[in-house]
Amino acid sequence: MISGDTRSDWDEDVLKVEHLTKTFDRRHILEDISFSVGKGEVFGLLGPNGAGKTTLIRTILDIFRPDTGTIALFGTTFSDDIKDSIGYLPEEGSLDKEIAVSECIRYFAELKHVEAIDRKMDAWLEKLDLTAYRDKKIQELSKGMHRRLQVILAVIHEPDLLILDEPFSGLDPLNTKTLKDILLDLSSNGTTLIMSTHQMDEVERMCNRILMLNNGKMVLYGSLDEIRQQFGLSIEVRYEGTLPHIDDILGINDSGNAAELIVEKDADTQAILQTLAASVVIRKFEVKQRSMNEIFLEVCRR
Amino acid sequence: MTAKSLVVAKFEFLKTVRRKGFILGTIGLPVFMLVILGLTMYAGAGIGSAAANQTCGYVDGTGFVQAAPGFVPYPDPATGKAALVNGDIHSLLIVPGGYISTGVLKVYTMDNSLLGSTGSSRSVQEFMAQNLLRHENVSDRAARNILSPIPPNVIVLDEAGNPKGDQELMGFLLPFGLTMVLALGILTSSGYLMQGIGEEKESRRGEFLLSHCSAEELLAGKILGYAGVSLLQIGVWVAIGLAVIAASPFAAMFSMLQVTWLVCLAVVYFILGYFLFSVSIACAASLAPSVREAQQVSAIFSMFAVFPLIFLQFLLQDPNSLLMQVLTYFPYTAPFIAMVRLTLVTVPPYQIIVSIAVLVISIVVLTRLAARIFRMGMLTYGKRVTLREVLGFIREK
Numbered sequence: 159m160i161s162g163d164t165r166s167d168w169d170e171d172v173l174k175v176e177h178l179t180k181t182f183d184r185r186h187i188l189e190d191i192s193f194s195v196g197k198g199e200v201f202g203l204l205g206p207n208g209a210g211k212t213t214l215i216r217t218i219l220d221i222f223r224p225d226t227g228t229i230a231l232f233g234t235t236f237s238d239d240i241k242d243s244i245g246y247l248p249e250e251g252s253l254d255k256e257i258a259v260s261e262c263i264r265y266f267a268e269l270k271h272v273e274a275i276d277r278k279m280d281a282w283l284e285k286l287d288l289t290a291y292r293d294k295k296i297q298e299l300s301k302g303m304h305r306r307l308q309v310i311l312a313v314i315h316e317p318d319l320l321i322l323d324e325p326f327s328g329l330d331p332l333n334t335k336t337l338k339d340i341l342l343d344l345s346s347n348g349t350t351l352i353m354s355t356h357q358m359d360e361v362e363r364m365c366n367r368i369l370m371l372n373n374g375k376m377v378l379y380g381s382l383d384e385i386r387q388q389f390g391l392s393i394e395v396r397y398e399g400t401l402p403h404i405d406d407i408l409g410i411n412d413s414g415n416a417a418e419l420i421v422e423k424d425a426d427t428q429a430i431l432q433t434l435a436a437s438v439v440i441r442k443f444e445v446k447q448r449s450m451n452e453i454f455l456e457v458c459r460r
Numbered sequence: 461m462t463a464k465s466l467v468v469a470k471f472e473f474l475k476t477v478r479r480k481g482f483i484l485g486t487i488g489l490p491v492f493m494l495v496i497l498g499l500t501m502y503a504g505a506g507i508g509s510a511a512a513n514q515t516c517g518y519v520d521g522t523g524f525v526q527a528a529p530g531f532v533p534y535p536d537p538a539t540g541k542a543a544l545v546n547g548d549i550h551s552l553l554i555v556p557g558g559y560i561s562t563g564v565l566k567v568y569t570m571d572n573s574l575l576g577s578t579g580s581s582r583s584v585q586e587f588m589a590q591n592l593l594r595h596e597n598v599s600d601r602a603a604r605n606i607l608s609p610i611p612p613n614v615i616v617l618d619e620a621g622n623p624k625g626d627q628e629l630m631g632f633l634l635p636f637g638l639t640m641v642l643a644l645g646i647l648t649s650s651g652y653l654m655q656g657i658g659e660e661k662e663s664r665r666g667e668f669l670l671s672h673c674s675a676e677e678l679l680a681g682k683i684l685g686y687a688g689v690s691l692l693q694i695g696v697w698v699a700i701g702l703a704v705i706a707a708s709p710f711a712a713m714f715s716m717l718q719v720t721w722l723v724c725l726a727v728v729y730f731i732l733g734y735f736l737f738s739v740s741i742a743c744a745a746s747l748a749p750s751v752r753e754a755q756q757v758s759a760i761f762s763m764f765a766v767f768p769l770i771f772l773q774f775l776l777q778d779p780n781s782l783l784m785q786v787l788t789y790f791p792y793t794a795p796f797i798a799m800v801r802l803t804l805v806t807v808p809p810y811q812i813i814v815s816i817a818v819l820v821i822s823i824v825v826l827t828r829l830a831a832r833i834f835r836m837g838m839l840t841y842g843k844r845v846t847l848r849e850v851l852g853f854i855r856e857k
Binding site for chain 2: 182183216219220221222223238241244246248250251252253254256257265266268269270271308311
């Protein structure tokens with residue numbers, strides 16, 4: 159099922175993980191994980207809750223140390239300088255509510271050794287429409303504003319690698335769009351993005367390649383096209399009558415007058431159409447690649 | 461200590477000292493204490509002046525009592541009582557004929573307040589003591605020494621039998637004071653550490669912070685920052701205390717203070733003790749699931765800070781007892797017990813060396829473990845950490 163590394167557009171590995179294993183309390187959280195992320199890539203990290211995504215991110219960030227295996231960042235092992243080249247936007251966690259927005263940005267910027275903090279702070283506050291809140295306490299920010307502030311903290315040091323854990327979680331459509339625009343802007347400027355998310359539509363729109371974990375193991379890895387091809391085709395049919403038995407069908411979701419048929423990627427769809435047309439009245443027949451959401455659900459069910 | 465630790469320390473320090481609670485506690489507490497002290501002194505002065513302004517009548521059945529300022533004679537109890545009821549006198553003293561043999565006196569008064577009766581009783585006793593001494597032909601000079609004895613000049617000898625100077629005698633005050641300051645520092649900083657770390661855990665901020673700096677840097681920065689907060693607070697309290705002492709009649713006593721080897725040892729114990737407790741408290745706070753539980757855990761460490769008070773009786777009775785020696789070697793009690801013992805008796809040098817060595821080794825071991833516990837503890841949200849899990853944290857690379 160695992161596709162492997164078939165990148166062609168990215169020559170330089172920003173992150174290379176090899177045979178990574180992490181155990182807590184005799185429980186394998188990550189088992190033999192190997193993958194790489196190239197420079198400028200938008201890489202999706204997928205998996206159901208408890209799959210090991212957060213542990214993997216924490217291990218990449220050197221918060222946890224691997225039991226076995228290696229992690230190379232920018233071609234070398236972890237160091238303080240490397241840490242300052244990485245930005246991280248966690249899924250949860252609120253900032254200190256009693257301090258001012260500018261004070262918070264200054265603190266995290268100083269921790270990342272940022273120079274000309276005020277200039278960068280003002281630019282980012284303007285970009286994320288928070289200038290009016292510069293000297294306000296964080297407790298005065300709405301949830302969306304709070305998230306935008308977290309984005310500033312994650313990027314003010316202009317990281318080469320930005321790791322995002324559920325970046326769109328809990329955001330309204332407007333804030334989601336703002337954040338997505340910023341991420342795409344960063345990506346176009348050469349920042350490598352690793353994005354852990356459950357929102358498969360965002361994965362399809364933004365990611366070049368993905369790694370999917372389940373129960374701490376790699377279950378999918380590769381480009382979206384490669385992965386979709388592995389999972390065959392989907393035929394959406396709207397019909398009147400009773401569906402006949404069709405050979406070579408991998409799966410079927412029938413809801414009475416509409417059905418989704420899952421077939422092999424090289425299935426003879428014309429033959430399927432003819433078989434169906436002989437038994438039912440066809441109102442719609444659409445062959446398409448399977449969505450990441452379907453693939454995600456199928457892999458999780460296994 | 462890295463640059464990131466200093467950034468953390470500066471942030472924690474400034475954030476805390478700007479809190480209203482800190483300002484109120486730092487300035488408000490000593491002001492409150494001064495107000496209480498002032499009220500007590502005012503009330504005390506009131507007792508004296510009230511007694512001084514009260515005239516006492518007396519009826520003498522012995523024939524030797526002589527009038528004195530504030531004491532007016534009456535020929536018989538009936539006349540005296542009439543004067544009392546009339547408000548001419550505050551109280552009436554009856555000295556019966558058999559007073560010399562029985563020592564029994566009777567006082568009539570219409571003032572049933574504690575202040576009034578205390579003042580009357582004291583002045584009557586002094587009045588009768590003067591009359592008795594005069595009756596027994598005691599000289600005025602001897603009577604003065606009996607009634608108002610001058611405190612003895614206590615001279616403490618060293619092991620060679622030579623008198624120790626006053627300065628050395630006073631030298632114990634500084635180490636003892638440092639012990640109290642250490643206890644106070646631990647109590648105050650443990651509160652700030654607990655609250656700071658507990659809030660970060662509750663708001664799940666630890667992960668974000670650890671993506672900016674290492675657990676070691678974060679821990680060191682927090683300890684340094686809150687130590688600064690604690691020292692600032694204690695510094696303000698001590699400064700206010702010294703200012704009050706300087707303006708009091710005890711100022712001359714403190715001018716004899718000088719730095720001795722005892723003070724140097726006290727400083728060593730202070731630094732080691734403070735570091736040991738801060739690291740321990742930070743670890744405990746990182747393992748607690750909420751601020752409230754973190755504060756409960758901090759009470760355990762606060763207990764050690766009040767050990768000298770709990771064991772004060774044993775300490776004063778026998779500072780070199782086996783129990784006190786054991787507590788001198790136990791890292792969490794060593795800073796307090798050793799420092800108090802040093803102010804009371806001569807402690808064998810080997811005990812001091814062992815005690816400091818145990819403290820240093822404990823700090824080295826604990827610091828190594830603390831960063832791991834702190835790192836993992838900060839990322840364990842919303843549940844109590846079991847001992848098995850803590851052992852797992854320690855085994856983490």
